[in-house]
Amino acid sequence: MPFALYLLALAVFAQGTSEFMLSGLVPDIAHDLRVSVPAAGSLTSAYAVGMVVGAPLMAVMALRWSRRRALLTFLIVFLLVHVVGAVTTSFGLLLATRAVGALAGAGFLAVAVATAAGMVPPDAKxxxxxxxxxxxTVACVAGVPAGALLGQAWGWRSAFWAVALISVPAVLAIVRSVPPGTAGGAEGGPGARGEARALRDPRLLVVLLLGALVNGATFCAFTYLAPLVTAVTGMGAGAVPVVLALFGAGSFAGVTLAGRLADRRPGRVLAVGGSALLLGWVALAFAAGDPVAVCVLVFVQGALSFGVGSTLISQVLYVAVGAPRLAGGFATAALNVGAAVGPWAGGVAIGSGLGFRSPLWVSASLVAVALAVALAGACAAHLTGRGAAAHRTGGAAATRAGR
Structure with missing residues (x-):
């Protein structure tokens, strides 16, 4: 893999850290800026909404630019709003920086997905x-805990400074490694209308829906792991970072392994991995009272969740080969829709009195729906193929009879 690709991943690490790090910084921000804790919590919501809305919008806007210009613009804006966030004393301005930072991060990821695919051979997406x-995944393992530790040691503003500094090497890498290119589509490609036409493929809509469902299941369970570990498993609060780190380590392992299989056997990865993912959430729900089983299953589920999820994103690029940027934007939006809906659904289940195991059952249900959608899509594609073949055979027979 090109070294520049790893530096793009560094920028994605910074953005992932920024998205999730506030979970450990909200009380300090609320105290420092003299707002309520729920108001400070809205900073996370503003980022999530910006990611969902911004991914397709920023991808469309970036079609007028070369990939290098788009990546640099989005990343520099992301860097600067974190500098502003680190020095501001206004909660309103901090809230605005979160929204703008999310828009920039969403646009960067959408273009980075297309750029990464363009850096490698066509069969290595x-x-x-x-x-x-x-x-x-590294942000989940290291970035979020590190942000919390920085906040405890030097205040919440230091975490914002850290995110800005981490982004600097990626800016330099883009300047040196991404060619200037040309404007319009995929470096002189079909442009906005051409890419929009390529997005009409029903297979793409199915893959995007699957991505939203699987990611919804992932973040539904991940969001409520802490109360599950303390209230159901019976482990102390000190075990929560360990369990979260196990999930993150599994996620990294899953992404790495899936990357080696997704190009050659995507169907097998999705079928086997998706089925195992469903069984794993069910097993974790039943075994949540056993600390050893929880630790093992959390690692396995992290690997399966991100392995299946990353494979779905790569399939978006294969299906929408004529619309790499818009496809990347819609893939980013789909994943963030799942990341928003999943925790909400888990919260509804807990709020209904179903206990802290209930988010695991919600996750299992979302994966079950994804498998049903995938099966229905495969059956529809098979029937469509048979119908087209019968039509061609009938037409050939009619031609011969006419002769």
Whole structure:
């Protein structure tokens, strides 16, 4: 893999850290800026909404630019708003920086997905995607805890400074390694209308829906792992970072392994991995009272969740080969829709009095729906293929009879 691809992954790591790090910084921000804890919590919501809305919008806007210009613009804006966030004393301005930072991050990821695929041979898109998304998994393992530790040691502003500094090497890498290129589509490609036409493929809509469902299941369970570990498993609060780190380590392993298989056997990865993912959430729900089983299954589920998820993203690029940027934008949006809906659904289940195991059952249900959708899509494609073949055979027979 090109070294520049790993530096793009570094930028994705910074953005993933920024997206999730506030979970450990909200109380300090609320105290420092004299707002309520729920108000400070809205900083996370603003980022999530910006990612969902911004991914397709920024991808469309970036079609007028070369990939290098788009990547540099989005990353520099992302860097600067974190500098502003680190020095501001206004909660309103901090909230605005979160929204703008999310828009820039969404645009960067959408273009980075297409750029990563363009850096490698046509049959290596899955591995390139896995390297890029490795930045997100490393953010879960190291970036978020490190942000919390920085906040405890030097205040919440230091975490914002750290995210800005981590982005600098990626800016330099883009300047040196990504060619200037030309504007319009994929470096002189079909442009906005051409890419929009390529997005009409029903297979793409199915893959995007699958991505949203699988990611919804992932973040539904991940969001409520802490209360599950303390209230159901009976482990102390000190075990929570260990369990979260196990999930992140599994995620990194899953992305790495899937990257080596997704290009050659994507169907097998999705079928076997998706089925195992469903069984794993069910097993974790039943075994949540056993600390050893929880630790093992959390690692396995992290690997399966991100392995299947990264494979789905690479399949978006294969299906929408004529719309790499818009496809990347919609893939980013689909994943963030899942990341928003999953925790909400898990919270509804807990709020209904179903206990802290209930998010695991919600995750299992979302994966079950994904498998049903995938099966229905495969059956529809098979029937369509048979119908087309019968039509061609009938037409050939009619031609021969006419002769």
């Amino acid at each position: 899955g591995r390139a995607t896995s390297v890029l998304l490795g930045g997100v």
